[in-house]
Amino acid sequence: MATEGAATAVPSSSGVSGLDLVKLTKVFPGGGVAVSDVNLHVDHGEYVVLLGPSGCGKTTTLRMIGGHEFPTSGDILLDGESLVYMQPHKRPTTTVFQHFALFPHRTVLQNVEFGLKMHGVGKEERRKTSLEALEMVGLEQLSDRYPRALSGGQQQRVALARVLVTKPTALLLDEPLGDLDRLLQLRMRVELRNLQRQLGLMFLHVTHNQEEALSMADRIVVMNDARIHQIADPLTIATKPATELVARFMGDNNIIRGKVVEREGTRLVVEDDHGVRVSVQAPGEATSVGEPAMVAVRAAAVEVVENVGGPALNSAECEIVFVEFLGDLVKLHLTVGGERMLAKVPGERYPSFRGREGEKIRISWREDDGQLLHA
């Protein structure tokens, strides 16, 4: 399907529909590796979120797809055709930039019309289509304003209308909600997602906000340090992190780091330095007894059992360090011989934990909630 490596390779073509990144790599002069060996397939009509901490190469990936950065090696294919040598204005992709990048010297309507004007659409039709697009984002009455006289949310909508009128095959969004206040962010999440469903377009959305990614994406791509760590649907990302990084970045995971002490079939038992034993199903893993291993258990999957003592497997005796009440849930910060653990229990149970810092407590979880991590 894909060519080997370099941007200098002959553009390949295949019958695949959708966007493909093939071994995409970007090394900036001076040696900074921004994107390393990224492979990704995105279908038409799919909403994919690139998620990762600051500086992990999300923007650079998007810029290479949009044609604003030239890959060091690798290929970008849209419906089987390589985009690598295509100038940005010829690519069927458009970007909503992080700070919207509206044209400050043009009115809202002129901003939206710009793409059509560049594509040689006549004046009347241009105006009509643009006003329709503005209507779609609810801004038709502000069409004569200049961008400076708009709020962040309004600018955001203008940016959307401006790219949508050009009917792109793929829409690239670089932290499109980053500049908005929280309430507006929540509203725009829904609006953006609805718009995408309505249009059936491919959206590639970059963010460092876990919640935003989980709530909007069909699939999430977690990146760190120029590499992809995991590609999966939101539920899998949230409950079955593939690597330690994903588990930590998604937050509220207990990570038990130890050695494999038992193995029967696909079931492993891992024990850490403090005697905490956790069993986990790991089909297809070749880890054998004695090797180091890591298991993640979500804080929300942890049960708090009052009776001290009991089975040692998938359970631990902890000391309560801090009880954090968050309204509809309680976070119990715990420690097992210096190792931090976290349990999330429903808010109603707050009274039974209040003021019990320093006391011992037993937690347990089900084997299914254990997830073997890769380094």
Added chain:
Amino acid sequence: MRRRRRTDWAKWALGIYFVLFLIFLYTPMMLMGVLSFQGVYGAITFPFRGPVGLRWWHALFDSSLPSSHAAEIQSAGAQSLWVSFAAGAIVAVLAFTLSMAFRRKFPLQGLAFYVIMLALMTPGYLLALGTQLFWKFMGIDTSLWKTALGTNVVWGIPFGFLVMLAVWNRYDYHIEEAARDLGADQKRAFREVTLPLVWTGIFGGFLFGFTLMWNDYDRTVLLLSGSEASTLPVQIAGLTLTTAIRPDLYALGMATTLLSLFTIALVLGVVGVRLRLRATPVHKVEEEFGLGGGLEVESEAPPSSAS
């Protein structure tokens, strides 16, 4: 209490300092203005010799008046105006295009920056001397429209260049990328987006080129050929050396100053209207011309060529 009184004193002191500063700056000009309205027996120093009249102003325009320098002054003025326009235009274009190169990193960028800045540091008279020697050596005659204009352009470029660097410094490149994304090729994006956003900086470069040439004596005087009409500063200097100084020079000084003030007012008016229309984040005229963050940029601008 004590603290408040001290602040008041500081205000007073600064106020007085400011008034003194204004006097220092503008009294000479006002005195010139006053003395330019003297009568026939007017001289260049006080006391004021009446009757009050426009005789010396008249002498600027009417060459039939006895011992009027109107002819020389007018031809020098016209010459100055045209050559200054030319200098401004050339500086604007060259400084702008040079600064375009600095939008990206390139090898030896730091060195290139200092080479451009060199003309700013070199004493004008020495530059003119060097230029004169060089062309003599090449067997080409110096003249206003060739060597003098050229030397002034070389001098003006670093000014225009710095203005443009400041402009690029607060320029959002994503706007250009957005234009490319929406289907504009490089030329189109330049015309539709880049130019409208930075033309005030280019105009700033023009103003620098214009005023530097308009006021220049050092660089021009050595590089004129003997026969041609000279520029206004050179002409005035010549008059003060060869003939008795008379109040018509004061009238001339006032006239050029008024012209400058008028031009400045016009420019501010144009830019002000434009700013209001466009309502960009730039609220100050000096920022619009790229003069706002000038110093900051100067220290940041030369990126190390190694990296």
